[in-house]
Amino acid sequence: xxxxxxxxxxxxxxxxxxxxxxxxxxxxxxxxxxxxxxxxxxxxxxxxxxxxxxxxxxxxxxxxxxxxxxxxxxxxxxxxxxxxxxxxxxxxxxxxxxxxxxxxxxxxxxx
Amino acid sequence: xxxxxxxxxxxxxxxxxxxxxxxxxxxxxxxxxxxxxxxxxxxxxxxxxxxxxxxxxxxxxxxxxxxxxxxxxxxxxxxxxxxxxxxxxxxxxxxxxxxxxxxxxxxxxxxxxxxxxxxxxxxxxxxxxxxxxxxxxxxxxxxxxxxxxxxxxxxxxxxxxxxxxxxxxxxxxxxxxxxxxxxxxxxxxxxxxxxxxxxxxxxxxxxxxxxxxxxxxxxxxxxxxxxxxxxxxxxxxxxxxxxxxxxxxxxxxxxxxxxxxxxxxxxxxxxxxxxxxxxxxxxxxxxxxxxxxxxxxxxxxxxxxxxxxxxxxxxxxxxxxxxxxxxxxxxxxxxxxxxxxxxxxxxxxxxxxxxxxxxxxxxxxxxxxxxxxxxxxxxxxxxxxxxxxxxxxxxxxxxxxxxxxxxxxxxxxxxxxxxxxxxxxxxxxxxxxxxxxxxxxxxxxxxxxxxxxxxxxxxxxxxxxxxxxxxxxxxxxxxxxxxxxxxxxxxxxxxxxxxxxxxxxxxxxxxxxxxxxxxxxxxxxxxxxxxxxxxxxxxxxxxxxxx
Numbered sequence: 001x002x003x004x005x006x007x008x009x010x011x012x013x014x015x016x017x018x019x020x021x022x023x024x025x026x027x028x029x030x031x032x033x034x035x036x037x038x039x040x041x042x043x044x045x046x047x048x049x050x051x052x053x054x055x056x057x058x059x060x061x062x063x064x065x066x067x068x069x070x071x072x073x074x075x076x077x078x079x080x081x082x083x084x085x086x087x088x089x090x091x092x093x094x095x096x097x098x099x100x101x102x103x104x105x106x107x108x109x110x111x
Numbered sequence: 112x113x114x115x116x117x118x119x120x121x122x123x124x125x126x127x128x129x130x131x132x133x134x135x136x137x138x139x140x141x142x143x144x145x146x147x148x149x150x151x152x153x154x155x156x157x158x159x160x161x162x163x164x165x166x167x168x169x170x171x172x173x174x175x176x177x178x179x180x181x182x183x184x185x186x187x188x189x190x191x192x193x194x195x196x197x198x199x200x201x202x203x204x205x206x207x208x209x210x211x212x213x214x215x216x217x218x219x220x221x222x223x224x225x226x227x228x229x230x231x232x233x234x235x236x237x238x239x240x241x242x243x244x245x246x247x248x249x250x251x252x253x254x255x256x257x258x259x260x261x262x263x264x265x266x267x268x269x270x271x272x273x274x275x276x277x278x279x280x281x282x283x284x285x286x287x288x289x290x291x292x293x294x295x296x297x298x299x300x301x302x303x304x305x306x307x308x309x310x311x312x313x314x315x316x317x318x319x320x321x322x323x324x325x326x327x328x329x330x331x332x333x334x335x336x337x338x339x340x341x342x343x344x345x346x347x348x349x350x351x352x353x354x355x356x357x358x359x360x361x362x363x364x365x366x367x368x369x370x371x372x373x374x375x376x377x378x379x380x381x382x383x384x385x386x387x388x389x390x391x392x393x394x395x396x397x398x399x400x401x402x403x404x405x406x407x408x409x410x411x412x413x414x415x416x417x418x419x420x421x422x423x424x425x426x427x428x429x430x431x432x433x434x435x436x437x438x439x440x441x442x443x444x445x446x447x448x449x450x451x452x453x454x455x456x457x458x459x460x461x462x463x464x465x466x467x468x469x470x471x472x473x474x475x476x477x478x479x480x481x482x483x484x485x486x487x488x489x490x491x492x493x494x495x496x497x498x499x500x501x502x503x504x505x506x507x508x509x510x511x512x513x514x515x516x517x518x519x520x521x522x523x524x525x526x527x528x529x530x531x532x533x534x535x536x537x538x539x540x541x542x543x544x545x546x547x548x549x550x551x552x553x554x555x556x557x558x559x560x561x562x563x564x565x566x567x568x569x570x571x572x573x574x575x576x577x578x579x580x581x582x583x584x585x586x587x588x589x590x591x592x593x594x595x596x597x598x599x600x601x602x603x604x605x606x607x608x609x610x611x612x613x614x615x616x617x618x619x620x621x622x623x624x625x626x627x628x629x630x631x632x633x634x635x636x637x638x639x640x641x642x643x644x645x646x647x648x649x650x651x652x653x654x655x656x657x658x
Contacts, residue, residue, distance in 0.1 A: 051197070058190055059355060067335040067344045074327035075403075076335070076344040079181040082189040083399055089193040089391035096200060097384050105380045108208035 047100050054092045058085060115262050115271060117436030118443060122284050125447070128299050130291055154302060155382040159373045160393045161301035161448040163195065163364060164308070169401055169442055170253050174419035176405030180343035183405070186357045188398035192391030194361035198524075200387045202365045203374040205531050207383070209627075210375035217456075218371040218527070219464040225530050225627055226538035227619055229468070234545050235526070236464045239368050242519040242552070243457055244495060246367070250450035251499040253419075254281030254443050260423045261439040275500055281443065282496045285450045289458070290485050294376055297451045304444035309396060311441040315430055316400045322429035323411065327403075330410035343406050356596035363520030366527060369449075369456035457491055458484040518555075522548040522601035525609045533613070534628050540613030544605040551601045555589045563587075 063078045071080035176183045206218070215221045219239070223232035258277030263270040272280070288296055320326060334340045342348045364370055377383065401422060408421040415424055422442070426435040462484040466472075472480055526544050529536035558568060562583045569581040584590040591600050618624070 054193060055358070058185070058193065058358060059351070060185070061351065064346045064349075064351070067341055070328060070331060070335075074331050076181050076331060078344070078346055079184055079399070079403065082185040083395055085185075085189045086192040086391045086395035086399075089189070089196070090388055092193065093196045093200065093387045093391065096197075097388060101384070102204055102380075105204055105208040108211040108380070110212060110214065 043099060047096060050092060050095065054088060057088070117433060118258065118261065118440045121440040121444065122280065125284055125300055125444070126287050128296060128303065152382050152385060154298060155377050156386040156389055157305045158298045158301045159370070159386055160390060161305040161445065162369055162373055162452045164305065164397060164445045164449060169397070169445055170256065170419045170422065172398055173401040173405035173422040176402040177408050177418040177421045179349065180345070181402060181406055182346040182349040182354065184398055184402040186354055187360065188394050188402070190358040191361040192394045194358065195364045196387035196390040198362065198365040199383060199390070202527055202531060204380050204383050206371055206374045207377050207380050216375055217460050217463050218368060219460060222530060222541065225623070226541060227623055228538040231538045231541050232464055234542060236460055238545055238549055240457060240460065242516050243368060243453055246516045247450055247453045247495040248499045248502065250446050250453065251278045251282050251495055252503060253446040254278060255499065256420055257423060257439055257443050257446070260420045261435065274503060278496055278499050281447055282492050285447050285454060286488055286492045289451050289455045290488055294455060297455055300451065301448045304448040308441035308445045311438040312397070312400055315426055315434060315438045316404070318434055319404065319425060319429045327407060330407055334406070334410050340409060343409055350594050352594040353596055356599050359521050359598050359602050360517045362524040362602065363517045366520040366523045368460055369452035372456050372459060454488055454492060458488045461487045518598040518601055519548055519552050521598050522551065522605040524602065525606035529609045529613065534624055535613055535618050536609065537613045537616045537618060539616040540609040543608035543612035547605050547608045548601060551597070551604070555597050558583070558589045
């Protein structure tokens with residue numbers, strides 16, 4: 001957008017910039033490194049917060065004295081909650097595998 | 112009689128699998144102990160899960176649910192479903208990479224190399240072995256209990272297979288399987304066992320559901336409606352401090368030598384991906400029916416003599432004999448699967464960390480190492496069997512495991528975390544943490560057996576306002592401040608010892624640090640590359656400890 005306003009023509013993302021006559025030199029239109037860097041820094045924080053949140057959800061004090069209603073007609077609420085919690089734990093691990101997998105370890109070889 | 116025949120056939124199949132693995136194996140220790148680091152994908156998941164599916168998980172959980180109610184699932188299972196995969200993800204993958212790169216076969220070998228110290232490895236070996244034996248004992252006790260209960264014919268005074276014989280049969284079959292098959296045989300048997308247990312377990316739950324008039328709901332509603340039994344479907348009698356304390360117990364999992372060995376045995380690190388995601392679901396599938404049937408047993412059967420056998424009592428009453436036999440075989444198989452891993456881990460540690468480390472291989476050769484391992488397997492199993500017979504009348508399966516094995520291994524987790532992620536950690540810190548753990552275990556065991564409920568051991572101040580730091584709770588367990596379990600001061604105390612001991616002493620040599628933290632050398636280059644927005648080349652600086 002800025003590049004067009006200053007008279008330069010952008011031909012596709014990252015494909016180079018053409019200048020016309022005495023027009024001002026083009027701006028660097030390569031994709032900003034800021035967004036990936038912010039994402040790179042935020043990602044571990046968000047994942048850590050996710051793990052902490054899931055850990056805290058284990059302490060379901062609100063279910064402590066509840067005996068009813070029975071889920072599916074036979075599961076007490078405290079047991080149903082923790083069964084669901086196990087599924088949440090699996091989802092959390094899937095998220096960690098997707099976004100925080102230690103890929104560098106895959107290259108380990110005997111020395 | 113039918114259940115016994117089913118179980119005996121099953122045990123014969125297990126021995127056969129061990130024999131086949133024996134023929135496929137080679138006579139070197141890496142093959143015997145780690146199946147040549149060739150365990151892959153689904154096999155790895157099933158095996159690592161079976162490693163943790165013990166008598167404690169099946170018989171202990173249902174027995175404890177019978178006593179304390181549904182809270183047992185949240186207490187151990189759901190917290191394990193998060194913490195164990197997390198430790199496998201963060202620690203197991205790093206252990207695998209270090210084992211692959213430097214050839215470590217046990218965690219003790221890693222600690223020795225990481226901190227340039229023989230003694231630290233020997234101390235950790237001794238401590239691990241002392242804590243692992245109780246775990247083996249409960250497996251043998253679990254097997255003996257199952258066989259005795261299943262072979263008990265209605266009306267007869269004694270079971271066809273008495274407890275002592277049942278323990279003996281389990282011990283012999285496990286020993287044979289490990290003795291012949293090593294890690295390969297153990298893994299094969301584990302796959303068979305986990306699959307069988309899941310299938311037969313599901314069939315048993317459905318059968319019991321149909322056998323109960325009115326289904327499960329009516330029985331649970333009855334428990335909820337009676338003020339005397341209401342606590343079983345809530346957590347009214349479960350202190351929140353205990354509930355939270357238990358979330359530290361699963362830290363023990365990765366510190367069990369057999370778990371660490373399983374991590375070393377994977378063919379590729381990608382095998383861990385499926386394992387960590389499926390693990391919580393597998394826990395759900397095993398623990399939920401066990402806990403639920405344990406609670407249901409109170410309404411369906413009333414008072415029983417041995418709560419740890421409640422699952423089998425339910426099967427006896429509500430399932431046909433052949434299905435009870437199959438599930439009994441499934442339970443025994445699960446019990447034996449974990450026991451086999453423990454026996455194998457102990458013999459691996461003995462052979463690698465003691466026999467070979469102190470010159471046995473040079474003296475007697477590589478082939479003799481496997482023979483020494485097998486002799487050690489027999490010795491340890493006989494000792495575990497004798498202790499299992501002696502302890503039967505004294506303590507429940509659950510208590511033994513938690514007090515002597517789980518808490519101790521959980522307290523050793525800070526040592527592993529420091530070794531992998533903290534460059535500045537030293538052998539002195541690790542030694543302080545290991546000795547602190549040993550001292551705590553000994554001290555708490557003495558208190559447990561010498562003091563009475565209500566006794567205050569340590570307190571600050573006097574009279575009504577005194578702050579009780581350590582006391583015996585009404586159930587007879589040693590408790591920490593405000594009712595927290597002893598695992599809390601053990602884990603945090605061990606972490607403090609690790610921290611203080613390391614900061615007060617000299618760091619390992621530069622050479623060792625570069626070996627385990629190779630990014631240290633290339634960090635400035637990597638950082639500048641990162642700052643310029645260039646992707647870092649993982650091959651140029653393979654870091655094993657970079658989270």
